[in-house]
Amino acid sequence: MPPDTRERLLHAAIGLFARKGYASTSVADILDAAGVNAGSLYHFFPGKQDVLLAVLETYRQGIDPMLLQPAWDGVADPIERVFALLGHYREYLRRTECTYGCPIGSIALELHEPDPPVRALLAANFDGWISAIEGCFIEAGDRLPASVDRRALAIFALTTMEGGVMLSRTDRTLDAFDAAVRMLRDYVDRLQASGSSRGTPVTLSPPGP
Amino acid sequence: MPPDTRERLLHAAIGLFARKGYASTSVADILDAAGVNAGSLYHFFPGKQDVLLAVLETYRQGIDPMLLQPAWDGVADPIERVFALLGHYREYLRRTECTYGCPIGSIALELHEPDPPVRALLAANFDGWISAIEGCFIEAGDRLPASVDRRALAIFALTTMEGGVMLSRTDRTLDAFDAAVRMLRDYVDRLQASGSSRGTPVTLSPPGP
DNA sequence: GTCTATAACCCGATAGAC
DNA sequence: GTCTATCGGGTTATAGAC
Numbered sequence: 163m164p165p166d167t168r169e170r171l172l173h174a175a176i177g178l179f180a181r182k183g184y185a186s187t188s189v190a191d192i193l194d195a196a197g198v199n200a201g202s203l204y205h206f207f208p209g210k211q212d213v214l215l216a217v218l219e220t221y222r223q224g225i226d227p228m229l230l231q232p233a234w235d236g237v238a239d240p241i242e243r244v245f246a247l248l249g250h251y252r253e254y255l256r257r258t259e260c261t262y263g264c265p266i267g268s269i270a271l272e273l274h275e276p277d278p279p280v281r282a283l284l285a286a287n288f289d290g291w292i293s294a295i296e297g298c299f300i301e302a303g304d305r306l307p308a309s310v311d312r313r314a315l316a317i318f319a320l321t322t323m324e325g326g327v328m329l330s331r332t333d334r335t336l337d338a339f340d341a342a343v344r345m346l347r348d349y350v351d352r353l354q355a356s357g358s359s360r361g362t363p364v365t366l367s368p369p370g371p
Numbered sequence: 372m373p374p375d376t377r378e379r380l381l382h383a384a385i386g387l388f389a390r391k392g393y394a395s396t397s398v399a400d401i402l403d404a405a406g407v408n409a410g411s412l413y414h415f416f417p418g419k420q421d422v423l424l425a426v427l428e429t430y431r432q433g434i435d436p437m438l439l440q441p442a443w444d445g446v447a448d449p450i451e452r453v454f455a456l457l458g459h460y461r462e463y464l465r466r467t468e469c470t471y472g473c474p475i476g477s478i479a480l481e482l483h484e485p486d487p488p489v490r491a492l493l494a495a496n497f498d499g500w501i502s503a504i505e506g507c508f509i510e511a512g513d514r515l516p517a518s519v520d521r522r523a524l525a526i527f528a529l530t531t532m533e534g535g536v537m538l539s540r541t542d543r544t545l546d547a548f549d550a551a552v553r554m555l556r557d558y559v560d561r562l563q564a565s566g567s568s569r570g571t572p573v574t575l576s577p578p579g580p
Numbered sequence: 581g582t583c584t585a586t587a588a589c590c591c592g593a594t595a596g597a598c
Numbered sequence: 599g600t601c602t603a604t605c606g607g608g609t610t611a612t613a614g615a616c
Contacts, residue, residue, distance in 0.1 A: 167599080182483045185394050189592060199601055200593080206599095210592065262483075270541045271480045274391045274471075285542045310557075317538065317547050318554035324537050325530025332479045333494045338526050345527035348519075349558040356561070376581080398610060408583050413611070415581095 168206045170196040172220060175213050180265040183272055184214055211280065214269075218283035221266060225290040240301035241350060244319055247295070248343050251323055252336065260334045263327030292316045306353050315350075322346045377415045379405040381429060384422050389474040392481055393423055420489065423478075427492035430475060434499040449510035450559060453528055456504070457552050460532055461545065469543045472536030501525045515562050524559075531555045 174195035178187040189210055193200055207213050233250040234243050255263055262268070266287045273280060295316035299306060306312075322342045329338035383404035387396040398419055402409055416422050442459040443452050464472055471477070475496045482489060504525035508515060515521075531551045538547035 183394075183481065185392075186483060188590075190590085201595095201600055201602080204593070267537055268480045270537055271477045272392065273541075274395060281541060281543075288538060288541060311550070311553075314550035314554055317550045318531070321534025321538065321547075321551040322527070322530050323534070325532070325534040328476055328479055328533050329497060329526065329530065332482075332490060332497060334490075338530075341520070341523035341526045342530040344520075345523055345558075349554075349561075352558075352561050352565070397608075399608085409611080410582055410584080410613095419610070 167196075167198055167202055171198055171203055171206060171213065172216055174198075175217050176220065176265075179214070179217055179269065180262055184269055185272060211277075215279055215283060218266075218269075218280065218287060222283065222287050222290060225287070225294065230294055240298040241305070241354070243298050244295055244350075245343070245347060248319070248323055248346075251327065252339060252343070255327065255330055255339060256336060260330050260336065263331055264324060267324045267327060288320065292320055295319050306350075307356055310353060319346060376405075376407055376411055380407055380412055380415060380422065381425055383407075384426050385429065385474075388423070388426055388478065389471055393478055394481060420486075424488055424492060427475075427478075427489070427496060431492065431496050431499060434496070434503065439503055449507040450514070450563070452507050453504055453559075454552070454556060457528070457532055457555075460536065461548060461552070464536065464539055464545060464548060469539050469545065472540055473533060476533045476536060497529065501529055504528050515559075516565055519562060528555060 171192060175187070175192050178191055178195060182191070189200070189203065192198075192213065193203060196203075203213075207216070229250070230247065233247045237243050237246045251263060266284060269280075270284050270288075273284070292313065293316070296313045299310075299312040299315050306315075322345075326339035326342040329342075330336055380401060384396070384401050387400055387404060391400070398409070398412065401407075401422065402412060405412075412422070416425070438459070439456065442456045446452050446455045460472060475493060478489075479493050479497075482493070501522065502525070505522045508519075508521040508524050515524075531554075535548035535551040538551075539545055
Protein backbone atom coordinates (compact mmCIF):
# COMPACT_ATOMS: atom_id res chain seq x y z
CA MET A 163 0.00 0.00 0.00
CA PRO A 164 2.60 2.64 0.90
CA PRO A 165 4.63 3.30 -2.21
CA ASP A 166 7.97 1.59 -2.54
CA THR A 167 10.31 2.70 0.25
CA ARG A 168 13.13 3.26 -2.20
CA GLU A 169 10.82 5.49 -4.22
CA ARG A 170 9.91 7.54 -1.17
CA LEU A 171 13.57 8.01 -0.27
CA LEU A 172 14.33 9.09 -3.82
CA HIS A 173 11.46 11.55 -3.91
CA ALA A 174 12.41 13.02 -0.54
CA ALA A 175 16.02 13.39 -1.65
CA ILE A 176 15.02 15.11 -4.89
CA GLY A 177 13.07 17.73 -2.96
CA LEU A 178 15.73 18.29 -0.34
CA PHE A 179 18.67 18.45 -2.75
CA ALA A 180 16.77 21.03 -4.82
CA ARG A 181 15.85 23.07 -1.75
CA LYS A 182 19.01 22.84 0.36
CA GLY A 183 21.68 21.44 -1.93
CA TYR A 184 23.47 18.13 -1.55
CA ALA A 185 26.05 18.84 1.12
CA SER A 186 23.67 20.72 3.40
CA THR A 187 21.13 17.89 3.28
CA SER A 188 21.87 15.31 5.96
CA VAL A 189 20.92 11.68 5.76
CA ALA A 190 18.70 12.34 8.77
CA ASP A 191 16.86 15.02 6.75
CA ILE A 192 16.12 12.48 4.04
CA LEU A 193 14.98 9.90 6.57
CA ASP A 194 12.62 12.38 8.25
CA ALA A 195 11.15 13.60 4.97
CA ALA A 196 10.59 10.06 3.74
CA GLY A 197 9.37 8.71 7.08
CA VAL A 198 11.95 5.95 6.92
CA ASN A 199 14.58 4.60 9.27
CA ALA A 200 18.29 4.63 8.74
CA GLY A 201 18.49 0.89 8.30
CA SER A 202 16.16 1.02 5.31
CA LEU A 203 18.11 3.71 3.51
CA TYR A 204 21.35 1.79 3.89
CA HIS A 205 19.55 -1.32 2.74
CA PHE A 206 18.73 0.30 -0.62
CA PHE A 207 21.76 2.52 -1.04
CA PRO A 208 25.40 1.90 -0.11
CA GLY A 209 25.72 5.50 1.07
CA LYS A 210 24.62 9.10 0.68
CA GLN A 211 26.45 9.65 -2.58
CA ASP A 212 24.60 6.75 -4.16
CA VAL A 213 21.34 8.49 -3.31
CA LEU A 214 22.64 11.47 -5.27
CA LEU A 215 23.53 9.25 -8.20
CA ALA A 216 20.01 7.80 -8.23
CA VAL A 217 18.54 11.32 -8.07
CA LEU A 218 20.66 12.48 -11.00
CA GLU A 219 19.72 9.39 -12.99
CA THR A 220 16.06 10.12 -12.26
CA TYR A 221 16.48 13.66 -13.55
CA ARG A 222 18.22 12.39 -16.66
CA GLN A 223 15.45 9.97 -17.47
CA GLY A 224 12.88 12.68 -16.76
CA ILE A 225 14.23 15.26 -19.20
CA ASP A 226 11.87 14.24 -21.95
CA PRO A 227 8.68 13.19 -20.11
CA MET A 228 8.86 15.55 -17.11
CA LEU A 229 10.55 18.63 -18.54
CA LEU A 230 10.31 18.90 -22.32
CA GLN A 231 6.89 17.44 -22.97
CA PRO A 232 5.06 19.68 -20.46
CA ALA A 233 6.99 22.74 -21.63
CA TRP A 234 6.30 22.00 -25.30
CA ASP A 235 2.67 21.08 -24.97
CA GLY A 236 0.85 23.01 -27.69
CA VAL A 237 4.04 24.59 -29.02
CA ALA A 238 4.91 23.30 -32.46
CA ASP A 239 7.41 25.82 -33.75
CA PRO A 240 10.93 24.58 -32.98
CA ILE A 241 12.33 28.02 -32.13
CA GLU A 242 9.35 28.87 -29.95
CA ARG A 243 9.98 25.61 -28.14
CA VAL A 244 13.40 26.84 -27.05
CA PHE A 245 11.85 29.91 -25.46
CA ALA A 246 8.94 27.93 -24.09
CA LEU A 247 11.47 25.83 -22.17
CA LEU A 248 13.20 28.94 -20.87
CA GLY A 249 9.77 30.27 -19.90
CA HIS A 250 9.23 27.08 -17.94
CA TYR A 251 12.31 27.84 -15.83
CA ARG A 252 11.08 31.39 -15.38
CA GLU A 253 7.79 30.06 -14.04
CA TYR A 254 9.68 27.80 -11.65
CA LEU A 255 11.73 30.74 -10.40
CA ARG A 256 8.66 32.94 -10.06
CA ARG A 257 6.64 30.37 -8.14
CA THR A 258 9.46 29.88 -5.64
CA GLU A 259 10.10 33.62 -5.32
CA CYS A 260 13.47 33.13 -7.00
CA THR A 261 14.71 30.80 -4.28
CA TYR A 262 15.58 27.91 -6.51
CA GLY A 263 16.19 27.36 -10.15
CA CYS A 264 17.96 24.47 -11.81
CA PRO A 265 18.98 21.73 -9.35
CA ILE A 266 21.51 20.29 -11.79
CA GLY A 267 23.34 23.59 -12.08
CA SER A 268 23.43 24.06 -8.32
CA ILE A 269 24.88 20.62 -7.72
CA ALA A 270 27.34 21.10 -10.56
CA LEU A 271 28.87 24.14 -8.85
CA GLU A 272 28.62 22.52 -5.43
CA LEU A 273 30.91 19.74 -6.60
CA HIS A 274 34.52 20.41 -5.70
CA GLU A 275 36.10 16.99 -5.65
CA PRO A 276 36.68 14.86 -8.76
CA ASP A 277 33.79 12.47 -7.95
CA PRO A 278 33.84 10.95 -11.45
CA PRO A 279 30.47 9.13 -11.33
CA VAL A 280 28.60 12.22 -10.10
CA ARG A 281 30.30 14.41 -12.65
CA ALA A 282 29.47 11.99 -15.44
CA LEU A 283 25.77 12.05 -14.56
CA LEU A 284 25.73 15.84 -14.32
CA ALA A 285 27.34 16.00 -17.75
CA ALA A 286 24.77 13.53 -19.08
CA ASN A 287 21.98 15.76 -17.79
CA PHE A 288 23.45 18.84 -19.43
CA ASP A 289 24.04 16.87 -22.61
CA GLY A 290 20.42 15.69 -22.74
CA TRP A 291 19.19 19.27 -22.40
CA ILE A 292 21.63 20.61 -24.97
CA SER A 293 20.88 17.87 -27.48
CA ALA A 294 17.13 18.49 -27.23
CA ILE A 295 17.59 22.21 -27.89
CA GLU A 296 20.10 21.48 -30.61
CA GLY A 297 17.35 19.37 -32.19
CA CYS A 298 15.06 22.40 -32.20
CA PHE A 299 17.63 24.56 -33.94
CA ILE A 300 18.33 21.80 -36.45
CA GLU A 301 14.61 21.47 -37.06
CA ALA A 302 14.47 25.20 -37.72
CA GLY A 303 16.42 24.41 -40.87
CA ASP A 304 17.18 27.31 -43.16
CA ARG A 305 15.43 29.83 -40.96
CA LEU A 306 18.86 30.11 -39.36
CA PRO A 307 21.99 30.82 -41.40
CA ALA A 308 23.73 27.59 -42.37
CA SER A 309 26.96 28.93 -40.89
CA VAL A 310 25.54 28.95 -37.37
CA ASP A 311 26.62 25.98 -35.26
CA ARG A 312 23.36 24.53 -33.93
CA ARG A 313 24.98 22.79 -31.00
CA ALA A 314 26.91 25.88 -29.95
CA LEU A 315 23.67 27.84 -30.09
CA ALA A 316 22.03 25.23 -27.83
CA ILE A 317 24.93 25.50 -25.36
CA PHE A 318 24.44 29.27 -25.48
CA ALA A 319 20.77 28.83 -24.57
CA LEU A 320 21.79 26.69 -21.59
CA THR A 321 24.38 29.18 -20.33
CA THR A 322 21.74 31.90 -20.65
CA MET A 323 19.31 29.91 -18.52
CA GLU A 324 21.84 28.82 -15.90
CA GLY A 325 23.47 32.23 -15.63
CA GLY A 326 20.08 33.91 -15.49
CA VAL A 327 18.95 31.59 -12.70
CA MET A 328 22.14 32.31 -10.77
CA LEU A 329 21.70 36.08 -10.92
CA SER A 330 17.96 36.01 -10.28
CA ARG A 331 18.39 33.74 -7.29
CA THR A 332 20.99 36.11 -5.89
CA ASP A 333 18.94 39.29 -6.03
CA ARG A 334 15.56 37.61 -5.71
CA THR A 335 14.21 39.34 -8.79
CA LEU A 336 13.37 38.02 -12.24
CA ASP A 337 15.03 41.05 -13.81
CA ALA A 338 18.37 39.46 -14.68
CA PHE A 339 16.78 36.27 -15.98
CA ASP A 340 14.44 38.27 -18.16
CA ALA A 341 17.20 40.52 -19.44
CA ALA A 342 19.38 37.56 -20.44
CA VAL A 343 16.54 35.74 -22.19
CA ARG A 344 15.50 38.95 -23.95
CA MET A 345 19.00 39.28 -25.39
CA LEU A 346 19.04 35.66 -26.50
CA ARG A 347 15.70 36.24 -28.20
CA ASP A 348 17.06 39.31 -29.95
CA TYR A 349 20.06 37.32 -31.16
CA VAL A 350 17.91 34.50 -32.54
CA ASP A 351 15.58 37.03 -34.17
CA ARG A 352 18.50 38.69 -35.89
CA LEU A 353 19.82 35.32 -37.06
CA GLN A 354 16.40 34.54 -38.55
CA ALA A 355 16.16 37.96 -40.21
CA SER A 356 19.58 37.52 -41.78
CA GLY A 357 18.88 33.95 -42.84
CA SER A 358 15.73 34.82 -44.76
CA SER A 359 16.84 38.21 -46.05
CA ARG A 360 16.85 37.25 -49.68
CA GLY A 361 15.29 34.05 -50.90
CA THR A 362 17.00 30.88 -49.73
CA PRO A 363 20.61 31.57 -48.77
CA VAL A 364 23.38 29.04 -48.51
CA THR A 365 21.84 25.91 -47.03
CA LEU A 366 22.62 22.23 -46.85
CA SER A 367 19.05 20.99 -47.17
CA PRO A 368 17.45 20.28 -50.56
CA PRO A 369 14.75 22.67 -51.80
CA GLY A 370 11.35 22.02 -50.20
CA PRO A 371 8.63 20.03 -51.98
CA MET B 372 57.44 40.91 10.33
CA PRO B 373 54.74 38.34 9.60
CA PRO B 374 51.93 40.08 7.76
CA ASP B 375 48.83 41.01 9.69
CA THR B 376 47.18 37.92 11.15
CA ARG B 377 43.78 39.06 9.96
CA GLU B 378 45.20 39.45 6.47
CA ARG B 379 46.62 35.92 6.51
CA LEU B 380 43.27 34.51 7.62
CA LEU B 381 41.52 36.41 4.86
CA HIS B 382 43.95 35.26 2.21
CA ALA B 383 43.72 31.65 3.36
CA ALA B 384 39.93 31.80 3.31
CA ILE B 385 39.88 33.28 -0.19
CA GLY B 386 41.94 30.40 -1.50
CA LEU B 387 39.98 27.71 0.32
CA PHE B 388 36.54 29.08 -0.52
CA ALA B 389 37.53 29.22 -4.19
CA ARG B 390 38.97 25.71 -4.13
CA LYS B 391 36.49 23.87 -1.91
CA GLY B 392 33.51 26.17 -1.56
CA TYR B 393 32.28 27.80 1.63
CA ALA B 394 30.37 24.99 3.35
CA SER B 395 33.02 22.35 2.70
CA THR B 396 35.76 24.55 4.12
CA SER B 397 36.03 24.09 7.87
CA VAL B 398 37.33 26.69 10.27
CA ALA B 399 40.14 24.25 11.03
CA ASP B 400 41.09 24.30 7.31
CA ILE B 401 41.40 28.06 7.43
CA LEU B 402 43.44 27.93 10.63
CA ASP B 403 45.83 25.37 9.15
CA ALA B 404 46.27 27.26 5.90
CA ALA B 405 46.91 30.53 7.71
CA GLY B 406 49.09 29.02 10.41
CA VAL B 407 46.92 30.58 13.07
CA ASN B 408 45.15 29.33 16.18
CA ALA B 409 41.44 29.27 16.76
CA GLY B 410 41.57 31.95 19.41
CA SER B 411 43.04 34.42 16.93
CA LEU B 412 40.39 33.84 14.28
CA TYR B 413 37.60 34.36 16.78
CA HIS B 414 39.41 37.45 18.01
CA PHE B 415 39.15 39.08 14.57
CA PHE B 416 35.86 37.58 13.39
CA PRO B 417 32.68 36.80 15.33
CA GLY B 418 32.24 33.57 13.36
CA LYS B 419 32.78 31.73 10.12
CA GLN B 420 30.12 33.64 8.20
CA ASP B 421 31.83 36.91 9.01
CA VAL B 422 34.98 35.56 7.39
CA LEU B 423 32.89 34.97 4.27
CA LEU B 424 31.55 38.52 4.42
CA ALA B 425 35.09 39.87 4.63
CA VAL B 426 36.13 37.69 1.68
CA LEU B 427 33.22 38.92 -0.44
CA GLU B 428 33.99 42.52 0.46
CA THR B 429 37.61 41.94 -0.54
CA TYR B 430 36.47 40.59 -3.90
CA ARG B 431 34.17 43.56 -4.37
CA GLN B 432 36.92 46.05 -3.72
CA GLY B 433 39.23 44.07 -5.98
CA ILE B 434 37.03 44.10 -9.08
CA ASP B 435 38.75 47.12 -10.56
CA PRO B 436 42.39 46.78 -9.44
CA MET B 437 42.68 42.97 -9.37
CA LEU B 438 40.34 41.89 -12.17
CA LEU B 439 39.59 44.60 -14.72
CA GLN B 440 42.91 46.42 -14.83
CA PRO B 441 45.01 43.29 -15.45
CA ALA B 442 42.51 42.01 -18.03
CA TRP B 443 42.36 45.33 -19.84
CA ASP B 444 46.06 46.10 -19.86
CA GLY B 445 46.89 47.15 -23.41
CA VAL B 446 43.30 46.76 -24.61
CA ALA B 447 41.77 50.11 -25.49
CA ASP B 448 38.74 49.17 -27.55
CA PRO B 449 35.69 48.96 -25.29
CA ILE B 450 34.16 45.96 -27.01
CA GLU B 451 37.46 44.11 -27.09
CA ARG B 452 37.69 44.77 -23.37
CA VAL B 453 34.53 42.74 -22.81
CA PHE B 454 36.04 39.74 -24.55
CA ALA B 455 39.41 40.31 -22.93
CA LEU B 456 37.70 39.92 -19.57
CA LEU B 457 35.98 36.72 -20.70
CA GLY B 458 39.37 35.55 -21.98
CA HIS B 459 40.76 36.17 -18.52
CA TYR B 460 38.23 33.72 -17.05
CA ARG B 461 39.12 31.24 -19.78
CA GLU B 462 42.77 31.49 -18.79
CA TYR B 463 41.82 30.88 -15.17
CA LEU B 464 39.81 27.80 -16.14
CA ARG B 465 42.59 26.53 -18.36
CA ARG B 466 45.31 26.95 -15.75
CA THR B 467 43.28 25.01 -13.19
CA GLU B 468 42.30 22.30 -15.67
CA CYS B 469 38.70 23.49 -15.47
CA THR B 470 38.47 22.78 -11.76
CA TYR B 471 37.42 26.23 -10.71
CA GLY B 472 35.98 29.28 -12.33
CA CYS B 473 34.22 32.19 -10.69
CA PRO B 474 34.16 31.95 -6.88
CA ILE B 475 31.29 34.43 -6.63
CA GLY B 476 29.07 32.31 -8.85
CA SER B 477 29.89 29.15 -6.92
CA ILE B 478 29.04 30.72 -3.59
CA ALA B 479 25.88 32.26 -5.05
CA LEU B 480 24.51 28.84 -5.96
CA GLU B 481 25.83 27.30 -2.75
CA LEU B 482 23.68 29.69 -0.74
CA HIS B 483 20.34 28.14 0.19
CA GLU B 484 19.23 30.09 3.22
CA PRO B 485 18.13 33.73 3.13
CA ASP B 486 21.39 35.01 4.68
CA PRO B 487 20.63 38.62 3.73
CA PRO B 488 24.09 40.13 4.37
CA VAL B 489 25.84 37.46 2.30
CA ARG B 490 23.31 37.77 -0.49
CA ALA B 491 23.69 41.54 -0.55
CA LEU B 492 27.45 41.28 -0.97
CA LEU B 493 27.12 38.68 -3.72
CA ALA B 494 24.70 40.99 -5.52
CA ALA B 495 27.12 43.89 -5.07
CA ASN B 496 29.86 41.81 -6.68
CA PHE B 497 27.68 40.91 -9.65
CA ASP B 498 26.57 44.52 -9.93
CA GLY B 499 30.14 45.81 -10.01
CA TRP B 500 30.99 43.38 -12.81
CA ILE B 501 27.86 44.19 -14.78
CA SER B 502 28.28 47.94 -14.40
CA ALA B 503 31.86 47.80 -15.65
CA ILE B 504 30.85 45.87 -18.76
CA GLU B 505 27.84 48.10 -19.23
CA GLY B 506 30.33 50.97 -19.26
CA CYS B 507 32.19 49.29 -22.12
CA PHE B 508 29.04 48.94 -24.19
CA ILE B 509 28.06 52.53 -23.44
CA GLU B 510 31.53 53.64 -24.48
CA ALA B 511 31.06 51.75 -27.75
CA GLY B 512 28.48 54.42 -28.58
CA ASP B 513 26.88 54.19 -31.98
CA ARG B 514 28.81 51.10 -32.95
CA LEU B 515 25.87 49.33 -31.38
CA PRO B 516 22.25 50.03 -32.36
CA ALA B 517 20.71 52.63 -30.07
CA SER B 518 17.82 50.28 -29.40
CA VAL B 519 20.07 47.77 -27.63
CA ASP B 520 19.88 47.96 -23.83
CA ARG B 521 23.52 48.27 -22.74
CA ARG B 522 22.89 46.98 -19.25
CA ALA B 523 20.93 43.96 -20.48
CA LEU B 524 23.79 43.20 -22.85
CA ALA B 525 26.22 43.36 -19.92
CA ILE B 526 24.02 40.97 -17.93
CA PHE B 527 24.02 38.70 -20.96
CA ALA B 528 27.81 38.72 -20.98
CA LEU B 529 27.82 37.72 -17.32
CA THR B 530 25.35 34.86 -17.80
CA THR B 531 27.50 33.67 -20.70
CA MET B 532 30.59 33.62 -18.51
CA GLU B 533 28.93 32.04 -15.48
CA GLY B 534 27.05 29.45 -17.48
CA GLY B 535 30.12 28.66 -19.53
CA VAL B 536 32.19 28.17 -16.38
CA MET B 537 29.51 25.87 -14.97
CA LEU B 538 29.46 23.62 -18.02
CA SER B 539 33.22 23.61 -18.52
CA ARG B 540 33.83 22.74 -14.88
CA THR B 541 31.40 19.86 -15.19
CA ASP B 542 32.96 18.15 -18.19
CA ARG B 543 36.49 19.40 -17.55
CA THR B 544 36.80 20.78 -21.06
CA LEU B 545 36.91 24.34 -22.34
CA ASP B 546 34.57 23.40 -25.18
CA ALA B 547 31.33 24.68 -23.67
CA PHE B 548 32.90 27.91 -22.42
CA ASP B 549 34.40 28.54 -25.85
CA ALA B 550 31.14 27.74 -27.63
CA ALA B 551 29.16 30.16 -25.46
CA VAL B 552 31.67 32.99 -25.84
CA ARG B 553 31.85 32.38 -29.58
CA MET B 554 28.09 32.84 -29.84
CA LEU B 555 28.21 36.01 -27.76
CA ARG B 556 30.94 37.31 -30.04
CA ASP B 557 28.85 36.50 -33.10
CA TYR B 558 25.90 38.35 -31.58
CA VAL B 559 27.95 41.45 -30.81
CA ASP B 560 29.51 41.33 -34.28
CA ARG B 561 26.07 41.23 -35.87
CA LEU B 562 24.92 44.12 -33.69
CA GLN B 563 27.91 46.15 -34.86
CA ALA B 564 27.34 45.22 -38.48
CA SER B 565 23.73 46.30 -38.27
CA GLY B 566 24.59 49.46 -36.36
CA SER B 567 27.05 50.72 -38.96
CA SER B 568 25.30 49.33 -42.03
CA ARG B 569 24.56 52.68 -43.56
CA GLY B 570 26.15 55.86 -42.26
CA THR B 571 25.22 56.83 -38.74
CA PRO B 572 21.92 55.26 -37.74
CA VAL B 573 19.62 56.39 -34.98
CA THR B 574 21.82 57.47 -32.10
CA LEU B 575 21.54 59.58 -28.99
CA SER B 576 25.03 61.06 -29.10
CA PRO B 577 25.77 64.31 -30.97
CA PRO B 578 27.84 64.12 -34.17
CA GLY B 579 31.58 63.84 -33.48
CA PRO B 580 33.92 66.84 -33.75
C1' DG C 581 46.72 39.14 20.80
C1' DT C 582 47.92 34.24 21.09
C1' DC C 583 47.67 29.72 22.70
C1' DT C 584 45.50 25.04 24.40
C1' DA C 585 41.85 22.38 25.67
C1' DT C 586 37.37 21.24 25.36
C1' DA C 587 32.34 21.86 25.27
C1' DA C 588 28.16 20.79 22.75
C1' DC C 589 26.53 19.15 18.77
C1' DC C 590 25.83 16.93 14.18
C1' DC C 591 27.54 13.87 10.66
C1' DG C 592 27.55 9.37 7.86
C1' DA C 593 27.55 4.78 8.59
C1' DT C 594 26.98 0.28 11.10
C1' DA C 595 25.57 -3.63 14.27
C1' DG C 596 22.43 -6.68 15.38
C1' DA C 597 17.78 -7.88 17.09
C1' DC C 598 13.42 -8.63 15.00
C1' DG D 599 13.07 -5.36 4.94
C1' DT D 600 12.63 -2.69 9.15
C1' DC D 601 13.82 -0.99 13.53
C1' DT D 602 16.90 1.02 17.52
C1' DA D 603 21.04 2.22 19.46
C1' DT D 604 25.39 3.69 18.90
C1' DC D 605 30.22 4.24 17.14
C1' DG D 606 33.88 7.22 15.68
C1' DG D 607 34.90 11.38 13.90
C1' DG D 608 34.28 16.14 12.37
C1' DT D 609 31.86 20.57 13.18
C1' DT D 610 31.65 25.61 15.18
C1' DA D 611 32.55 28.05 18.90
C1' DT D 612 34.18 29.11 23.70
C1' DA D 613 36.88 29.29 28.24
C1' DG D 614 40.57 30.71 30.37
C1' DA D 615 45.74 30.75 31.01
C1' DC D 616 49.49 33.40 29.24
